[in-house]
Amino acid sequence: MLKHKTSVLFADTKGKGKKTIQIPTSILLHWKKYLLIAATVFLGFGLVIAFFIYENTSNYYTTIYKEKLARANQIKNAIDIEKAKQSFESINQSMDRINRFMEDRGLTPLDFENAGGPVEFEVTDINEIAELYAEDIQKMESLIKNTPIGKPHEGEQTSHFGVRHNPFGGGGFEGHKGVDLRGEIGEPIRSTAGGTVEFAGRKGGYGNCVVIRHKNDFKTLYGHLSEINVKEGQKVKSGEIIGKLGSTGRSTGPHVHYEIIRGDEKINPQEYLNL
Numbered sequence: 001m002l003k004h005k006t007s008v009l010f011a012d013t014k015g016k017g018k019k020t021i022q023i024p025t026s027i028l029l030h031w032k033k034y035l036l037i038a039a040t041v042f043l044g045f046g047l048v049i050a051f052f053i054y055e056n057t058s059n060y061y062t063t064i065y066k067e068k069l070a071r072a073n074q075i076k077n078a079i080d081i082e083k084a085k086q087s088f089e090s091i092n093q094s095m096d097r098i099n100r101f102m103e104d105r106g107l108t109p110l111d112f113e114n115a116g117g118p119v120e121f122e123v124t125d126i127n128e129i130a131e132l133y134a135e136d137i138q139k140m141e142s143l144i145k146n147t148p149i150g151k152p153h154e155g156e157q158t159s160h161f162g163v164r165h166n167p168f169g170g171g172g173f174e175g176h177k178g179v180d181l182r183g184e185i186g187e188p189i190r191s192t193a194g195g196t197v198e199f200a201g202r203k204g205g206y207g208n209c210v211v212i213r214h215k216n217d218f219k220t221l222y223g224h225l226s227e228i229n230v231k232e233g234q235k236v237k238s239g240e241i242i243g244k245l246g247s248t249g250r251s252t253g254p255h256v257h258y259e260i261i262r263g264d265e266k267i268n269p270q271e272y273l274n275l
């Protein structure tokens with residue numbers, strides 16, 4: 001049918017500029033049908049193009065999502081949960097040991113927030129657990145800093161806590177309620193814990209003496225000083241110089257007499273001297 005053609009003559013009203021074109025006869029007869037086909041094809045192309053655009057843009061977001069997922073997995077794998085559990089267990093055990101050690105020395109054991117420790121936890125809990133440990137370790141640090149630990153002076157220990165021969169001779173025994181550390185006159189004497197100076201001055205046989213009040217009902221006493229460097233009511237830190245070594249009071253030679261008092265009782269400082 002398409003082969004059959006019809007000649008169409010284009011001419012203006014004056015009959016000039018004539019032009020003849022040949023158009024397949026069927027198009028002239030069925031133009032509505034061909035227009036519909038053309039419109040359908042056009043619409044079809046439009047849909048295909050829209051689909052490709054959609055595909056490409058959604059691929060873009062899928063790629064970002066996949067990248068993020070990969071990164072998350074990478075982080076998850078980097079945190080070895082088993083190793084983290086072991087580390088936390090180990091920290092727990094150390095903290096328990098320190099706590100028992102302090103308890104043996106008459107301190108109230110610390111109440112740790114994560115007592116017992118984390119047995120099962122997820123990666124997402126790690127921040128929370130780490131925060132708990134940070135808090136607990138701060139408590140421990142504060143307790144240790146405020147407990148008389150270590151020596152007020154690094155000199156040789158010449159006398160122990162307990163019964164001893166009268167150092168002034170003449171026979172007999174006496175109770176020695178502290179330890180003596182020998183040194184040179186003028187060497188610094190340091191507070192063994194943070195606290196408040198309760199007494200600073202002359203105190204009988206102790207000579208020039210400093211008494212510091214600490215937390216948990218502890219006090220420390222430093223005797224025979226040649227010089228006192230603190231005032232009553234003054235706050236001191238652990239390790240702060242409070243005076244100078246001397247031989248004032250009832251003393252046979254330059255040394256510091258050191259006592260730890262818990263409540264009303266003078267206790268043996270020996271266990272506190274070395275951790």
Ligand SMILES: [Zn+2]
Binds near residue numbers: 176179180257
């Ligand atoms: Zn002494």
